Amino acid sequence: MTMLTIFYALLFYVATLVFVVGLALKIRNYSKTPAPLKIPTGPTPKTTAGVAWRLAREVVFFESLFKASKWTWIFGWAFHAGLLVVVLSHLRYFQEPVWLPVVLIQPFSIYVAGFAMVAGLAGLWARRWLVDRVRYISTPSDHLHLALLLAIALSGLTMRFVLPTDIVAVKVFMLGLLRFDWQPLPADPILLVHLALVALLMMIFPISKLLHAPALFFSPSLNQADNARETRHISAWASALDKHS
């Protein structure tokens, strides 16, 4: 067992732990914080089913962003859709046998999704420089997020199209992690960069703006139904005021 294998094995255990526990704590925090008043924003559905449909449209199509800015929407959507397909296709490194849907999306992932990710990220980054308003609000962290994601995508595409790595060995390593039976990791520099950056992404997820993913579902302006007159909305600290008056 090389030091390298041990380092990466531990890195992925830590990254997974930080990702899962950090996210769970954040989600617990969001769900436990009360929403004392009904504040859905327009156009507001009147029913819970309507709210579910609204959230689904936001998650799948980025509806509000589409209304706001077509350029940001097209780059943002291309990146996220590409990322989704790429993540799903990477499941093959963690499964034996591989699920049929994961097999079926492989060509799409290889020839479309990875490039869509890169194009989307490049477009989003270009906006950070070219649009004066977006340039004004961009922080170093915003640029670094894009750099990180772009580096992950480009290192992945490099291994696919330029300098292939031993993916059979990578899969053996990953399955070993899952089974707590560590196997050697190939010492391919691009692979090591790719994996280290992914671990970094997982670890910053619960402490960065990447929290937008779970936060969307807890946003009161989006997840409340317009039924304030029909159903009395009460929350703990606010209704406590009723007792001593």
Next chain:
Amino acid sequence: MAIAPFVTPTLKSYPVIPLIKVGATSHLKPFVAAAPIQKALGFAEELVEDWQPKAIAKMGDLLGKYRSLQVYMDACVHCGACSDKCHYFLGTADPKNMPVARQDLMRKIYRRYFTWAGKIFPWLVGAVDLTREVLDEWYTYFHQCSECRRCSVFCPYGIDTAEVTMAAREIMGSIGMGQKYSNEIIGKVHRIGNNLGIPGPALENTLEGLEEDTKEETGLDIKFPLDVKGATVLLITPSADFFSEPHVESLIGYAKVFHAAGISWTLSSHASEAGNFGLFIGNYEQMRNITMRVKEAALELGVKRIVVGECGHAWRVAYSYWNTLIGPFDYLDQRYPVPQHICELTDDLIQRGAISFDKEANDKRIITFHDSCNVARGASMGNMVGGQFIIPRRIITSVANHFHDMSPETVRTSTFCCGGGGGLLTDDLMEVRVKGALPRMEALKQVTDDHGVNFMAAICAICKAQFTKVLPYYGFDMNMIGGVHQLVSKAIRLGDK
């Protein structure tokens, strides 16, 4: 009061997103509330010695009380979707009037004191210490937001800057940096019962005067009842309706509708205000205390229904919050919505054929409708999605022949604020108000040019007051603005049917 000179923006024939001008409105801030005003609300009388830890503690308190604030602080990715949506940004070009930048004024403090990243790598995530400069910047830019929520419609996560502004104002109020305009008015409501500080006898006098005027106009005994026990309807309307033009024309309209439909109604001297500035300063207890007067009046007078007059943020509070704040309304007639908007009441009567109109009476008017922000994005009407847009327009087209909507991206859910909402309707912010009205004025210009529109109807006391003041800056006649029930008043058939 003297207003420092400034240049009114020119109206362009199509909307242009301005290039940012850093610091363009950094000099504009409202007067700070003096000690007696703060004291009356139980707030710190002046900026307290240890304001910094107190402000941070208050922020922690609010983060635990409001899911909106907690989620909105975390969720923003700086995508820029909102960056060109705020009327104050479009009118002033100050980048801190971009919703995202306004939120970031608080977010950078949140990150510094409440997140790991900001505690360890402040420079990386734009986290800064809460200094006096930051506090002053808060005071400036959180009073250049009218809490209209237009940004929230375009944000992919629904981040509502109004919630952030309200939290910031609540924090500032608690450490002794309240805003004079809003807090003075809240004090008047607690003391006297309405924003204008009209005592009961003066109100009675005014209403008697209105009865005489209306008798002169119509020849009929149309009542403006006050504190009548056993009336069916309690009308809660903005106090501006009693005194200001054009507001009072709508009050006359409500009275005529009640008269024509034969509904007994009353105003209350105890709850003579629909407005609720507790919303503007983000203070739940203040908002609740102000609202409590409505419940007390309804119980005292033994009414069966509560109807709310033309007032934007008041309707948001009534529609979205009353049930939470002063409900349940089990003592009222459940066959009617509680509360009911005066437009819902009038529209219902029209749909049932219970009132009728001479539409020609409004023929001199070519009308457009300004959707008030708080009605459009914070409330609804009728039991239908979009009722808050459909019902007022249906009333207008029932009482008048000429109606033209403004450009689609400036009405309904995407409507622009008048520029004076959210506690900004004060002379010390006149420059912000005039510049913030720019997007609405451009949309209005288009329909005046294309269709000869000469009347803009609204259902909000703040919109009416703001436009009366601001329209002339852009070369429009101040009398162009009026209420929906002003049009109803003109055309309604009265007398013996």
